[in-house]
Amino acid sequence: MNLRTNLAGVVLENPVMNASGTFSRESAEYTDVNKMGAVVTKGVSLEPWSGNPPPRIAETHGGMLNAVGLQNPGVEYFLREELPFWKKFHTKIIVNIVGKTPEEYMAVAERLRDADVDMLELNISCPNIKEGGIAIGTCAKQTERVTSAVKNAAKQPLIVKLSPNVTDIVEIAKAAEAGGADALSLINTLLGMRIDVKTRRPLLGNIFGGLSGPAIKPVALRMVYQVCGAVKIPVIGMGGVSNATDALEFLMAGASAVAVGSANFTNPRAIDSIIKELAAFCVDEVRGAARI
Amino acid sequence: MKTVNEGIILRNELLTNNPAPIYDMYILAPKMFENAGPVRPGQFVMLYTGKGEMLLPRPISICEAFSDETVRLVYQVAGQGTEYFSSLEEDARIGINGPLGNGFAVEGQDSPPAENRVHFLIGGGIGVPPLLSLAKEIHLRGEKAVAVLGFRDEPILIEDFKEYCDAVHIATDSGKHGFRGNAVQLLNNILNEQAYLYACGPRPLLKSLCEWADERGLPLQISMEERMACGIGACVGCSVKIKSDYVAYKRVCADGPVFFGNEVVF
Numbered sequence: 203m204n205l206r207t208n209l210a211g212v213v214l215e216n217p218v219m220n221a222s223g224t225f226s227r228e229s230a231e232y233t234d235v236n237k238m239g240a241v242v243t244k245g246v247s248l249e250p251w252s253g254n255p256p257p258r259i260a261e262t263h264g265g266m267l268n269a270v271g272l273q274n275p276g277v278e279y280f281l282r283e284e285l286p287f288w289k290k291f292h293t294k295i296i297v298n299i300v301g302k303t304p305e306e307y308m309a310v311a312e313r314l315r316d317a318d319v320d321m322l323e324l325n326i327s328c329p330n331i332k333e334g335g336i337a338i339g340t341c342a343k344q345t346e347r348v349t350s351a352v353k354n355a356a357k358q359p360l361i362v363k364l365s366p367n368v369t370d371i372v373e374i375a376k377a378a379e380a381g382g383a384d385a386l387s388l389i390n391t392l393l394g395m396r397i398d399v400k401t402r403r404p405l406l407g408n409i410f411g412g413l414s415g416p417a418i419k420p421v422a423l424r425m426v427y428q429v430c431g432a433v434k435i436p437v438i439g440m441g442g443v444s445n446a447t448d449a450l451e452f453l454m455a456g457a458s459a460v461a462v463g464s465a466n467f468t469n470p471r472a473i474d475s476i477i478k479e480l481a482a483f484c485v486d487e488v489r490g491a492a493r494i
Numbered sequence: 495m496k497t498v499n500e501g502i503i504l505r506n507e508l509l510t511n512n513p514a515p516i517y518d519m520y521i522l523a524p525k526m527f528e529n530a531g532p533v534r535p536g537q538f539v540m541l542y543t544g545k546g547e548m549l550l551p552r553p554i555s556i557c558e559a560f561s562d563e564t565v566r567l568v569y570q571v572a573g574q575g576t577e578y579f580s581s582l583e584e585d586a587r588i589g590i591n592g593p594l595g596n597g598f599a600v601e602g603q604d605s606p607p608a609e610n611r612v613h614f615l616i617g618g619g620i621g622v623p624p625l626l627s628l629a630k631e632i633h634l635r636g637e638k639a640v641a642v643l644g645f646r647d648e649p650i651l652i653e654d655f656k657e658y659c660d661a662v663h664i665a666t667d668s669g670k671h672g673f674r675g676n677a678v679q680l681l682n683n684i685l686n687e688q689a690y691l692y693a694c695g696p697r698p699l700l701k702s703l704c705e706w707a708d709e710r711g712l713p714l715q716i717s718m719e720e721r722m723a724c725g726i727g728a729c730v731g732c733s734v735k736i737k738s739d740y741v742a743y744k745r746v747c748a749d750g751p752v753f754f755g756n757e758v759v760f
């Protein structure tokens with residue numbers, strides 16, 4: 203069955219990839235990376251980032267909060283140690299890039315110009331860092347400005363990843379499109395918190411964290427539906443995708459591809475089974491279709 | 495490809511209710527062992543609830559592993575996930591993945607066994623179970639293992655430790671059994687020789703032990719605990735602060751759970 207997907211000129215074998223920050227080199231021991239439409243890296247910054255103090259994870263009913271704060275060893279380490287690992291697989295590579303200032307984002311995109319990667323994903327939607335991230339992605343003007351600056355610095359097609367923590371997602375989506383984005387991805391996590399009633403303290407070291415998982419799927423789907431109706435560039439839908447039916451909902455809402463995030467934690471083989479189920483669904487759709 | 499395997503509960507018995515219900519569970523999971531190498535002491539498994547409201551797997555240390563098909567886990571009821579595990583009866587199925595993490599490295603394991611080498615195993619509360627398989631390994635090497643175990647009130651697994659240890663010392667906060675105080679205070683009273691130290695237990699205990707061992711220049715390995723999402727190294731959620739001027743955190747699940755005492759920042 204042909205699940206091939208064209209994403210801003212980049213051809214994926216199928217429309218399923220991981221969501222940034224939920225899939226590492228270790229995950230490749232569980233999921234067949236060769237079968238993935240693309241692999242998306244964790245946020246990569248110019249310099250190494252240490253991230254937030256623990257605890258960074260809290261479970262919620264049907265979802266989870268994380269406040270990792272984009273811990274990562276930086277772009278030089280990425281190029282030296284991590285990229286060669288992903289290059290061993292036959293899949294497309296999307297690098298999620300992060301920064302505290304527009305200049306930092308640009309510098310990472312610049313550094314990746316000569317790297318053998320297929321797309322960049324501009325993360326202006328992380329709720330767990332104080333500067334950059336969501337501070338940019340919640341403002342239409344800044345979204346357009348940073349998108350266009352990074353687009354100019356980048357060689358590869360640019361995906362802009364949107365935050366759901368806004369009043370009007372369509373306005374931000376249009377701003378990214380106007381800034382020159384080649385594609386959009388949404389949603390990043392919803393800002394939330396938990397309190398431990400025994401200690402009477404916030405459960406997360408960072409107090410607030412990003413909510414993900416099945417609990418956010420209806421919100422994500424609504425936003426993907428709205429954005430797909432308002433922009434011409436392709437959209438990658440994500441937020442709570444944990445099985446093929448979830449993926450189909452996003453595709454039916456207009457998404458060109460879907461990303462699987464927290465479901466990788468509940469089932470480290472989630473992506474494998476979603477791709478298999480999708481292919482089976484497509485076969486079932488057509489089998490006997492001509493027999494009225 | 496590695497995967498989450500289906501385990502079958504062989505036994506799930508209450509050990510004590512004090513300070514909270516603690517269960518002794520045996521899971522048959524031969525498939526899990528097929529993919530993995532031999533289990534090392536200090537490694538852990540992830541248990542999957544399979545319930546939509548509890549999406550994250552729960553990390554539990556391997557207390558013992560038998561003939562490459564059964565793991566023994568000793569866990570305390572601490573919330574809804576462990577509460578659910580405690581409700582599972584014989585023959586029930588459960589998702590299990592492991593063994594995960596690095597585990598303890600028995601000091602001198604790459605050189606021939608030395609009869610006079612002494613290993614001290616220091617445990618506090620629900621940190622005691624993973625030390626049992628370490629005691630077993632040291633015993634099988636023909637070296638000396640001494641256990642120093644602290645509890646609130648009710649000791650657990652003492653008979654099991656006696657099987658593999660040359661001595662088992664007990665401390666309780668209440669003084670109901672053995673020494674009155676914690677495991678580090680007790681250790682301070684009994685250890686006056688060169689020894690290798692391994693520990694698992696509550697953070698304050700590990701912290702004071704690290705300081706104690708540091709002052710005496712004794713090598714110490716500690717097993718750390720942190721909240722986890724994936725357990726396999728994918729989410730960078732389970733961070734422990736380490737002495738480094740590069741990235742200041744390591745992952746408990748993939749880089750640990752065992753760290754050197756002088757590596758961790760408390």
Ligand SMILES: Cc1cc2nc3c(=O)[nH]c(=O)nc-3n(C[C@H](O)[C@H](O)[C@H](O)COP(=O)(O)OP(=O)(O)OC[C@H]3O[C@@H](n4cnc5c(N)ncnc54)[C@H](O)[C@@H]3O)c2cc1C
Pocket residue numbers: 260261538550551552553554555556568569570571572573574575576577620623624718719720721722746751
């Ligand atoms: C490497 C490692 C080994 C462990 N070994 C054992 C063991 O052998 N026996 C034992 O009784 N306990 C052990 N624990 C602690 C055990 O994982 C928690 O008690 C358990 O996850 C609590 O789950 P819950 O659903 O009952 O609690 P809830 O509070 O309902 O859990 C909510 C979330 O918080 C997490 N969580 C809560 N408390 C802890 C904690 N103390 N540590 C890590 N995550 C926590 C849960 O995993 C879950 O994701 C270990 C923890 C780690 C990290």
Ligand SMILES: Cc1cc2nc3c(=O)[nH]c(=O)nc-3n(C[C@H](O)[C@H](O)[C@H](O)COP(=O)(O)O)c2cc1C
Pocket residue numbers: 221222223224243244245268270272298325328363389390391413414415416418440441442443461462463464465723729730731
């Ligand atoms: C632990 C964790 C780490 C994440 N790290 C990143 C990141 O580095 N960059 C990014 O753009 N999004 C990151 N995200 C957001 C996810 O990529 C995704 O947008 C979000 O989790 C919603 O999808 P889900 O419900 O399928 O998890 C992270 C999410 C989680 C749970």
Ligand code: FES
Pocket residue numbers: 721722723724725726727728729730731732745746747748
């Ligand atoms: S729990 Fe996900 S990296 Fe350790």
